[in-house]
Amino acid sequence: MAVTLTESASDRVKTMIEKRGHGIGLRVSTKVSGCAGFAYVVDYADEVKAGDxxxxxxxxxxxxxxxxxxxxxxxxxxxxxxxxxxEGFDFKNPNVKDSCGCGESFTV
Incomplete structure (x- = not known):
């Protein structure tokens, strides 16, 4: 089980955290959204929570x-x-079975 960053993505996250002034990494999650089912949620991570x-x-x-x-x-x-x-993050998710036409949401 793993979610990984390319070197380019890692460098970008480090730059963003440095500009922000604090943070421990990148928090990636999904939420129910859009016409296909799920959408990615990307944010700064300031802490590791129970269950993370x-x-x-x-x-x-x-x-x-x-x-x-x-x-x-x-x-x-x-x-x-x-x-x-x-410019932006590109998600290469092997679990995606289908996505909506606008690319905002996906089905697993």
């Missing part, structure tokens, strides 16, 4: 709550920058 799973990639912690892990186990998160106006 902690993974480390390139020196960056990824914290996932127990409920979300089944939806994203095995996922790799990359950071892609195509241009000054087009």
């Amino acid at each position: 799973h902690v993974f480390e990639s390139f020196g960056t912690q990824v914290i996932v709550d127990d409920k979300s892990l089944a939806n994203i186990d095995g996922m790799e998160i990359d950071y892609v920058r195509e241009s000054l106006l087009n």
Whole structure:
């Protein structure tokens, strides 16, 4: 069981935490949303809570709550920058069976 970051994503998270001034890593979870079922929720992690799973990639912690892990186990998160106006995290989730047309939600 693991959720990993590419080196590029790890570097981006470290930069974001440094600018923010505090945090221990990246919190990744899922919520019921959209027309396909689930959406990703990405936020700063300031603490590890009971039931959290902690993974480390390139020196960056990824914290996932127990409920979300089944939806994203095995996922790799990359950071892609195509241009000054087009950049962000890219989720490579092997559990996704289908996604909505707009790409906002997915089904496992």
